[in-house]
Amino acid sequence: MKFSARVPVFDANVGVGHRHDRPAPFESPTDLLKEMDRHGVERALIYHVQGESISSIDANKALTQWLEDDRLSPQWVLGTDDDSLGQLRDLRADGRLNCVRLHDAGGSVPLVDWVYGESFDWLSSEGIPLWISLVDAATKEVVEMLRPFPDLDVALLGAHYVHASLVRGILRTLPRARLELSRYEVLGGAEALVREFGAHRLLYGSYYPRYAMGPMLYYLHQLDFTEMELAAVCAGNLQDLLGTGEGKLD
Amino acid sequence: MIDGGVVIDFHGHVGRWDTVGMVDDPETMLRAMDRVGIDRSCVFDIFHPDGTRGNDRTARFVAQHPERFIGFAYVSPLMADRVVPELERAVDDLGFRAIKLYPPYTPYPLDDPIWDPVFEFANERGLAVLSHTDTSRESQPMLLAQAAQRFPRARFVAGHSGNIEPARAQAIAAARRYPNFYLETCSTYRSPGVIEELVREAGADRVLFGSDTPLMDPRAQIGKIITAELTDAEKRMVLGGNATGLLGL
Numbered sequence: 398m399k400f401s402a403r404v405p406v407f408d409a410n411v412g413v414g415h416r417h418d419r420p421a422p423f424e425s426p427t428d429l430l431k432e433m434d435r436h437g438v439e440r441a442l443i444y445h446v447q448g449e450s451i452s453s454i455d456a457n458k459a460l461t462q463w464l465e466d467d468r469l470s471p472q473w474v475l476g477t478d479d480d481s482l483g484q485l486r487d488l489r490a491d492g493r494l495n496c497v498r499l500h501d502a503g504g505s506v507p508l509v510d511w512v513y514g515e516s517f518d519w520l521s522s523e524g525i526p527l528w529i530s531l532v533d534a535a536t537k538e539v540v541e542m543l544r545p546f547p548d549l550d551v552a553l554l555g556a557h558y559v560h561a562s563l564v565r566g567i568l569r570t571l572p573r574a575r576l577e578l579s580r581y582e583v584l585g586g587a588e589a590l591v592r593e594f595g596a597h598r599l600l601y602g603s604y605y606p607r608y609a610m611g612p613m614l615y616y617l618h619q620l621d622f623t624e625m626e627l628a629a630v631c632a633g634n635l636q637d638l639l640g641t642g643e644g645k646l647d
Numbered sequence: 648m649i650d651g652g653v654v655i656d657f658h659g660h661v662g663r664w665d666t667v668g669m670v671d672d673p674e675t676m677l678r679a680m681d682r683v684g685i686d687r688s689c690v691f692d693i694f695h696p697d698g699t700r701g702n703d704r705t706a707r708f709v710a711q712h713p714e715r716f717i718g719f720a721y722v723s724p725l726m727a728d729r730v731v732p733e734l735e736r737a738v739d740d741l742g743f744r745a746i747k748l749y750p751p752y753t754p755y756p757l758d759d760p761i762w763d764p765v766f767e768f769a770n771e772r773g774l775a776v777l778s779h780t781d782t783s784r785e786s787q788p789m790l791l792a793q794a795a796q797r798f799p800r801a802r803f804v805a806g807h808s809g810n811i812e813p814a815r816a817q818a819i820a821a822a823r824r825y826p827n828f829y830l831e832t833c834s835t836y837r838s839p840g841v842i843e844e845l846v847r848e849a850g851a852d853r854v855l856f857g858s859d860t861p862l863m864d865p866r867a868q869i870g871k872i873i874t875a876e877l878t879d880a881e882k883r884m885v886l887g888g889n890a891t892g893l894l895g896l
Binding site: 398399400422436557558559561562580582583584585586605606607608609610611612613614615616619620 | 649650665666667668669670675676678679682683835836837838839840841860861862863864865866867868869870871873874875879882883
């Protein structure tokens with residue numbers, strides 16, 4: 398009754414640090430790596446959770462303390478503060494930025510062009526993929542905001558069964574969008590998406606520590622995927638998105 | 648079975664719920680069950696307040712694979728005069744083995760006397776009552792715990808174990824206090840360490856694996872148990888040992 402991944406795994410969605418309202422169950426890279434080892438996760442793309450709703454600027458500064466081990470790759474948070482884009486441009490100029498995430502878009506700040514347009518233009522022109530949470534923003538806002546940026550690669554995070562009727566439409570409307578699967582457990586849903594859109598549109602992410610790291614990884618190993626599809630969903634697609642892969646799986 | 652232990656999914660649905668992608672296709676459900684070693688799934692239809700229509704549908708569903716699915720009776724106090732006759736029919740005629748309640752589809756908290764006929768029926772028959780629980784006014788585990796105290800021969804199962812805090816803490820406290828109170832595991836809130844907490848605080852003999860199939864894929868939900876830091880003996884109890892006893896299988 399033990400489980401460990403049988404393919405290389407690169408988790409596309411791991412938060413580090415304590416949220417203002419939710420302490421994390423780990424305090425150091427060592428502890429995080431121990432949890433990854435328990436499930437057979439080789440690498441993780443990490444962001445600092447203070448960027449979810451408090452400060453992307455501080456979150457990105459704090460993230461640097463978590464990057465000593467090369468199994469942990471940085472993901473920087475795009476915020477609403479005027480300084481945020483400048484911080485990200487500097488990280489890009491230093492060669493330290495190859496993906497960005499946006500979080501609290503649906504909270505106090507609407508996800509609209511007159512707030513995020515300049516940032517999205519920059520991401521699109523630089524070929525930097527964007528992670529965006531379906532948990533925090535209205536789906537309609539997400540799709541309408543992304544539509545004018547057809548060259549922007551996007552990972553949509555945290556789709557739930559409440560999005561079951563929307564997911565196929567989103568993937569059709571946004572051909573460069575990938576669906577991260579941390580919470581998408583509609584019966585047979587992931588297999589149907591692979592049949593319709595191909596495995597290259599899906600990413601394994603745990604959303605740890607918001608959610609446990611193991612269950613969805615176990616789930617992916619029980620789906621009717623080929624080994625190539627499983628490997629792509631668990632790591633290959635993320636590597637491709639970050640520009641470190643060996644080619645896309647059609 | 649998994650490693651020789653029977654696996655029973657204590658929480659499953661019959662019926663369609665289109666907007667969330669729930670389709671009760673038995674072949675799809677069985678394929679998922681077979682993939683991870685689930686022997687039997689308990690199912691019920693909560694979409695019809697008369698009870699009869701949904702229970703008949705559940706009976707037809709179970710009849711397609713009676714060795715794999717177990718029917719639970721659903722009744723609602725929205726049609727209170729039908730509750731007891733429908734429970735008698737569902738248990739005596741349809742062969743259902745437990746009762747499912749869903750307070751969010753009613754205005755009645757679980758401590759409202761309108762639920763008492765259900766609890767009395769379960770108490771007389773020694774049946775299990777699986778109730779949805781969460782943080783809402785109607786569905787708080789501490790209200791179900793009051794029923795557990797008042798009706799000691801019935802067994803009460805907190806569906807989703809309250810789902811999130813503070814309802815989860817209520818559910819755990821109830822299981823610690825009342826020997827006829829159990830915790831069921833299905834939830835899309837998969838906070839790290841929750842399964843371990845339920846077992847540690849309530850005891851492995853009081854926790855039941857459930858998935859919410861086909862609303863959620865049982866392969867994902869069973870992953871919570873398999874990947875939890877529990878002993879194999881504890882996992883066996885949670886996955887099916889406890890349910891076998893509770894349902895008299």
